Amino acid sequence: MSNSATEHLTEPQQRILSFISRYVAEHDVPPTIREIQKGAGISSTSMVSYHLKALERAQLLNRYERRSRGVVLTHPHRVSAHDIVNVPIVGRIVASEPAPTPDPDALADVENTVQVARSLVGNADGLYALEVQGDSMIDALINDGDIVIMRRTDEVKNGDLAAIFLTDRNESTLKRVYREKDGKRLKLKPENPTMKPFYVDARHAMIQGKVMCVIRKT
Amino acid sequence: MSNSATEHLTEPQQRILSFISRYVAEHDVPPTIREIQKGAGISSTSMVSYHLKALERAQLLNRYERRSRGVVLTHPHRVSAHDIVNVPIVGRIVASEPAPTPDPDALADVENTVQVARSLVGNADGLYALEVQGDSMIDALINDGDIVIMRRTDEVKNGDLAAIFLTDRNESTLKRVYREKDGKRLKLKPENPTMKPFYVDARHAMIQGKVMCVIRKT
DNA sequence: CTTGACATAGAACGCCTGTTCGCTTATCAT
DNA sequence: ATGATAAGCGAACAGGCGTTCTATGTCAAG
Numbered sequence: 001m002s003n004s005a006t007e008h009l010t011e012p013q014q015r016i017l018s019f020i021s022r023y024v025a026e027h028d029v030p031p032t033i034r035e036i037q038k039g040a041g042i043s044s045t046s047m048v049s050y051h052l053k054a055l056e057r058a059q060l061l062n063r064y065e066r067r068s069r070g071v072v073l074t075h076p077h078r079v080s081a082h083d084i085v086n087v088p089i090v091g092r093i094v095a096s097e098p099a100p101t102p103d104p105d106a107l108a109d110v111e112n113t114v115q116v117a118r119s120l121v122g123n124a125d126g127l128y129a130l131e132v133q134g135d136s137m138i139d140a141l142i143n144d145g146d147i148v149i150m151r152r153t154d155e156v157k158n159g160d161l162a163a164i165f166l167t168d169r170n171e172s173t174l175k176r177v178y179r180e181k182d183g184k185r186l187k188l189k190p191e192n193p194t195m196k197p198f199y200v201d202a203r204h205a206m207i208q209g210k211v212m213c214v215i216r217k218t
Numbered sequence: 219m220s221n222s223a224t225e226h227l228t229e230p231q232q233r234i235l236s237f238i239s240r241y242v243a244e245h246d247v248p249p250t251i252r253e254i255q256k257g258a259g260i261s262s263t264s265m266v267s268y269h270l271k272a273l274e275r276a277q278l279l280n281r282y283e284r285r286s287r288g289v290v291l292t293h294p295h296r297v298s299a300h301d302i303v304n305v306p307i308v309g310r311i312v313a314s315e316p317a318p319t320p321d322p323d324a325l326a327d328v329e330n331t332v333q334v335a336r337s338l339v340g341n342a343d344g345l346y347a348l349e350v351q352g353d354s355m356i357d358a359l360i361n362d363g364d365i366v367i368m369r370r371t372d373e374v375k376n377g378d379l380a381a382i383f384l385t386d387r388n389e390s391t392l393k394r395v396y397r398e399k400d401g402k403r404l405k406l407k408p409e410n411p412t413m414k415p416f417y418v419d420a421r422h423a424m425i426q427g428k429v430m431c432v433i434r435k436t
Numbered sequence: 437c438t439t440g441a442c443a444t445a446g447a448a449c450g451c452c453t454g455t456t457c458g459c460t461t462a463t464c465a466t
Numbered sequence: 467a468t469g470a471t472a473a474g475c476g477a478a479c480a481g482g483c484g485t486t487c488t489a490t491g492t493c494a495a496g
Binding site: 064070115141143192211213214217 | 336338343428
């Protein structure tokens with residue numbers, strides 16, 4: 001949690017650091033000394049100055065001398081456009097229909113898009129999102145309204161959580177997939193650990209995509 | 219490259235834009251009016267002010283009025299820190315312990331952070347994340363390893379999904395909370411629609427935070 | 437107890453900075 | 467040419483801002 005550098009920080013110094021961090025996140029611009037004073041609850045500007053010097057010595061921030069707002073955190077969580085992926089919501093997944101897959105030619109619709117941090121999903125290739133409709137995915141611990149972020153792939157590894165359309169039952173489902181050794185059956189394991197896995201004929205199971213991430217807004 | 223808005227830009231305005239861009243890249247902080255004046259070769263501060271107004275009208279930058287260095291580019295290909303929120307993972311939530319809440323003074327640790335698109339969680343204030351340990355939150359449709367993004371609030375509205383610590387049972391749980399009319403009981407409704415709600419004495423329920431979002435990496 | 441290193445407070449100094457305002461210069465249709 | 471309109475200039479104002487200085491307090495080591 002804490003590294004060797006932060007361990008020696010006094011409590012007001014930590015307040016200052018976290019205030020700067022919050023302030024930058026909100027305003028795009030570092031705070032002034034007096035804003036730090038108020039925001040971090042420091043009693044005087046000279047104390048802020050005093051603590052900032054210590055923090056600079058500890059390499060936790062850089063200062064541009066005599067510049068207003070010249071306080072820059074050393075480890076800002078710098079974010080570039082590459083860190084966000086816009087994933088199109090291409091449709092709904094319901095138990096009775098195959099899960100829709102993205103039309104590559106379709107325009108990315110801003111209205112029907114989930115923004116996801118890249119760190120959650122990795123590469124943006126082949127990503128699309130489905131909105132879950134109804135309670136039919138409950139054994140995958142997924143409820144009505146949840147967003148499932150999928151990746152279009154031909155292959156799934158054992159243990160991957162995937163969207164599968166069962167042609168014989170005419171329903172789609174989200175399960176962990178394991179190929180049996182004989183290659184003829186798939187083991188489908190609900191995400192819900194209280195439920196038992198079951199088996200289907202591999203010929204009746206179409207794998208439609210791989211679940212990368214599940215998001216539930218509240 | 220050029221859109222309808224930038225086509226009408228005068229040449230000094232373009233100089234100003236590109237100077238701001240260069241300056242921010244170099245200093246991490248936007249320039250002042252006078253720095254723009256020198257750096258972009260504008261003859262007076264009032265002219266800078268004049269051009270900045272035009273650029274603001276053209277939606278090419280945002281200004282924080284009367285704030286030093288309150289000039290922020292709205293450049294489309296650049297995503298500002300506003301679009302991603304770094305949420306600290308402050309601990310684990312298990313059924314037998316109160317859910318940890320963030321120490322507001324604690325440093326945001328880069329290692330234990332979830333990056334979440336702001337569109338999922340709104341304002342960054344008071345956000346923290348918990349990693350769910352074990353299957354005890356299964357009736358909230360939340361499994362071992364899931365990340366719950368919470369907001370610290372004093373109040374929850376009826377129907378909010380919240381982390382509640384039940385002092386009489388010594389366990390914490392994630393449920394939808396409804397206050398009964400008499401104000402003495404809380405109705406706690408599992409997220410799983412197949413399960414029945416139950417009631418607790420309001421005095422034995424400590425609301426610890428509000429669930430903003432649930433994320434399951436796969 | 438003394439000392440000295442550190443922490444704190446408050447005020448003051450002086451430059452920094454965004455804004456405004458009066459004035460001058462360019463542009464251009466009449 | 468001319469007068470209207472817009473663009474440009476520079477100074478000045480008022481408050482913002484970083485820095486520094488002095489006085490006071492705390493506390494552990496000598």
